[in-house]
Amino acid sequence: MGRVYNFSAGPAVLPEEVLIRARDEMLDWRASGMSVMEMSHRGKEFISIARKAEADLRELMAIPANYKILFLQGGATAQFAAVPMNLLRGRRKADYVNTGHWSKRAIAEAKKYCEVHIAASSEDRNFSYVPPQERWELSSDAAYVHITSNETIGGVEYHWIPDTGDVPLVADASSHILSRPIDVSRFGLIYAGAQKNIGPAGLAIVIVREDLIGGALPITPAIFDYKVQAENESMLNTPPTFALYMAGLVFEWLKEKGGLAAMERINLEKARLLYDLLDSSDFYASPVAKADRSRMNVPFTLKDPALEEEFLRQAKAHGLVQLKGHRSVGGMRASIYNAMPIEGVRALVEFMRDFAAKHG
Amino acid sequence: MGRVYNFSAGPAVLPEEVLIRARDEMLDWRASGMSVMEMSHRGKEFISIARKAEADLRELMAIPANYKILFLQGGATAQFAAVPMNLLRGRRKADYVNTGHWSKRAIAEAKKYCEVHIAASSEDRNFSYVPPQERWELSSDAAYVHITSNETIGGVEYHWIPDTGDVPLVADASSHILSRPIDVSRFGLIYAGAQKNIGPAGLAIVIVREDLIGGALPITPAIFDYKVQAENESMLNTPPTFALYMAGLVFEWLKEKGGLAAMERINLEKARLLYDLLDSSDFYASPVAKADRSRMNVPFTLKDPALEEEFLRQAKAHGLVQLKGHRSVGGMRASIYNAMPIEGVRALVEFMRDFAAKHG
Numbered sequence: 001m002g003r004v005y006n007f008s009a010g011p012a013v014l015p016e017e018v019l020i021r022a023r024d025e026m027l028d029w030r031a032s033g034m035s036v037m038e039m040s041h042r043g044k045e046f047i048s049i050a051r052k053a054e055a056d057l058r059e060l061m062a063i064p065a066n067y068k069i070l071f072l073q074g075g076a077t078a079q080f081a082a083v084p085m086n087l088l089r090g091r092r093k094a095d096y097v098n099t100g101h102w103s104k105r106a107i108a109e110a111k112k113y114c115e116v117h118i119a120a121s122s123e124d125r126n127f128s129y130v131p132p133q134e135r136w137e138l139s140s141d142a143a144y145v146h147i148t149s150n151e152t153i154g155g156v157e158y159h160w161i162p163d164t165g166d167v168p169l170v171a172d173a174s175s176h177i178l179s180r181p182i183d184v185s186r187f188g189l190i191y192a193g194a195q196k197n198i199g200p201a202g203l204a205i206v207i208v209r210e211d212l213i214g215g216a217l218p219i220t221p222a223i224f225d226y227k228v229q230a231e232n233e234s235m236l237n238t239p240p241t242f243a244l245y246m247a248g249l250v251f252e253w254l255k256e257k258g259g260l261a262a263m264e265r266i267n268l269e270k271a272r273l274l275y276d277l278l279d280s281s282d283f284y285a286s287p288v289a290k291a292d293r294s295r296m297n298v299p300f301t302l303k304d305p306a307l308e309e310e311f312l313r314q315a316k317a318h319g320l321v322q323l324k325g326h327r328s329v330g331g332m333r334a335s336i337y338n339a340m341p342i343e344g345v346r347a348l349v350e351f352m353r354d355f356a357a358k359h360g
Numbered sequence: 361m362g363r364v365y366n367f368s369a370g371p372a373v374l375p376e377e378v379l380i381r382a383r384d385e386m387l388d389w390r391a392s393g394m395s396v397m398e399m400s401h402r403g404k405e406f407i408s409i410a411r412k413a414e415a416d417l418r419e420l421m422a423i424p425a426n427y428k429i430l431f432l433q434g435g436a437t438a439q440f441a442a443v444p445m446n447l448l449r450g451r452r453k454a455d456y457v458n459t460g461h462w463s464k465r466a467i468a469e470a471k472k473y474c475e476v477h478i479a480a481s482s483e484d485r486n487f488s489y490v491p492p493q494e495r496w497e498l499s500s501d502a503a504y505v506h507i508t509s510n511e512t513i514g515g516v517e518y519h520w521i522p523d524t525g526d527v528p529l530v531a532d533a534s535s536h537i538l539s540r541p542i543d544v545s546r547f548g549l550i551y552a553g554a555q556k557n558i559g560p561a562g563l564a565i566v567i568v569r570e571d572l573i574g575g576a577l578p579i580t581p582a583i584f585d586y587k588v589q590a591e592n593e594s595m596l597n598t599p600p601t602f603a604l605y606m607a608g609l610v611f612e613w614l615k616e617k618g619g620l621a622a623m624e625r626i627n628l629e630k631a632r633l634l635y636d637l638l639d640s641s642d643f644y645a646s647p648v649a650k651a652d653r654s655r656m657n658v659p660f661t662l663k664d665p666a667l668e669e670e671f672l673r674q675a676k677a678h679g680l681v682q683l684k685g686h687r688s689v690g691g692m693r694a695s696i697y698n699a700m701p702i703e704g705v706r707a708l709v710e711f712m713r714d715f716a717a718k719h720g
Contacts, residue, residue, distance in 0.1 A: 004393030026383035033364030037560040040368040073433040077597035081581035200397040202562040202600025221441035237437035240562025
């Protein structure tokens with residue numbers, strides 16, 4: 001089979017140009033005689049790769065100088081623990097907004113380290129929307145406010161940045177980081193697992209305001225301590241060197257494509273194509289409130305769930321794969337991250353139109 | 361430049377056959393239309409890769425059925441915290457044997473979670489030997505006994521397995537795992553970062569006796585909890601999929617080479633070549649007691665330290681790289697892991713002989 005259109009929610013499609021470059025450099029990176037995988041992380045070759053990746057990410061996201069960028073291991077799930085371990089700073093409570101599966105995972109982990117106050121929840125309507133800020137009940141003594149700014153499974157995305165005043169806003173942006181420009185200065189901390197919009201699994205990125213680090217709980221493992229990692233340029237121990245190299249190639253690719261403003265234009269168009277089909281058809285439906293629909297993860301249902309297996313089978317035969325929804329919600333889901341070309345979305349829309357015509 | 365002989369202590373040389381296969385499969389793994397990096401970790405393709413890697417490792421090391429194999433993130437440094445978090449099981453003390461840099465790192469981290477008793481130390485002679493067991497002072501109430509079974513920086517290796525009776529023996533085997541057969545049943549837990557003898561950085565392996573898991577401290581992050589990870593086949597969250605795939609290719613390569621008994625024969629011969637030169641020359645010297653010398657990491661000194669820069673420069677010109685010793689101890693170090701072919705060691709020995717003849 002040739003390359004397919006892969007709608008996996010993560011690990012997910014990578015830009016083909018990036019994979020080709022990684023392939024071509026696999027045995028010998030720039031006449032070093034070594035694969036990037038074989039390089040000492042303390043050697044000048046790899047240090048140059050890591051520093052360029054950081055500089056390119058800082059440029060792409062316009063990250064202010066008073067924010068540290070950390071490249072860590074353990075995925076966003078490690079950050080579910082690391083965030084309270086580092087950011088409580090003597091307080092005992094944190095506010096969380098519950099918008100679905102990944103919010104709940106973050107909340108469950110935070111409860112090991114502090115009192116969690118649910119400031120708002122969309123559970124009343126099956127996590128199909130983002131609770132508007134006027135309904136949030138923030139604590140006066142919270143160490144931080146945590147949101148999941150894009151719910152990968154539910155397909156719900158914040159298209160606005162909450163105002164939490166002097167209380168630092170923390171966002172798990174795993175599944176929409178780099179999909180659009182954002183004002184980083186409005187956040188105390190942004191974290192993301194790499195395996196959706198950044199690069200391969202095994203890397204997580206933490207962007208944290210400097211004044212928030214340095215007060216980790218005594219029980220914090222060294223690799224989770226933001227201050228220790230910042231002082232060591234994320235190399236307290238051996239970092240996931242190849243994953244970081246791949247992320248760096250993706251950052252270069254994004255810059256060549258025109259940066260995040262250009263990506264946002266394409267992502268808007270891709271999302272429009274797919275949601276327009278869902279809204280114009282009574283064969284398909286989107287479970288998510290229109291204003292809060294994710295541009296990255298598009299869950300949808302078929303009017304007749306008995307057709308799901310056939311839908312997946314025929315889609316695969318058309319080279320459209322990984323469209324099955326998460327086992328916790330069922331239905332279908334198309335993840336259309338930066339690396340999914342618009343041609344892939346067009347092919348999906350065309351297939352879906354034909355399928356509906358045949359089976360509607 | 362063509363491929364060099366890379367003596368890095370880690371990340372380290374990988375078998376060229378493995379890199380070639382990874383390159384050839386980079387854009388399309390077995391007609392899946394996807395790179396391994398792009399596959400959902402829950403899909404049948406990746407599950408088959410992960411299960412084969414586990415089965416091959418179990419076969420290679422003859423790991424008994426009552427041991428779990430976990431593929432985790434965070435390197436051995438994460439395990440410095442995870443081991444006490446999981447293995448204290450109501451006890452408050454653990455015994456550690458201090459044989460150098462990596463022992464000290466493990467000890468410092470364990471002190472966050474328990475009382476650490478130093479059962480033995482080789483600090484009296486600059487960590488140049490393994491304290492014989494008759495001098496160990498084990499506690500009666502230790503939850504476990506921890507050793508660093510190969511010190512990557514000091515070049516000191518246990519060529520015997522300590523007897524700790526009913527107290528579980530825990531080994532950080534990062535830099536010599538897979539270099540020889542070992543009797544896993546003598547250990548409660550063996551852990552290793554991948555980036556020396558297993559595969560790329562970003563993966564760690566934990567082999568743990570089943571009866572030791574299930575009693576993690578309440579403050580244990582979920583990704584560190586062996587029971588949670590075992591129940592989820594190391595997929596509580598997205599694993600470092602590509603690193604695990606690469607490790608699996610290395611396991612297949614080891615099986616093709618005849619397994620660990622065959623590797624031990626080659627490793628003994630490689631080490632003999634290098635130590636024979638060091639012992640027969642008064643230009644070079646090994647700082648390590650003969651009985652405790654590592655087969656994997658060979659530190660050595662030049663009689664005249666002023667020649668070190670010239671040695672490194674000329675070695676590099678001969679395609680022999682990453683020979684500089686760790687900044688904490690100076691001198692030189694040749695790491696000769698499984699993937700270093702004997703031809704590389706021969707080339708190094710020949711170069712060293714010539715260099716000594718010219719400058720001696």
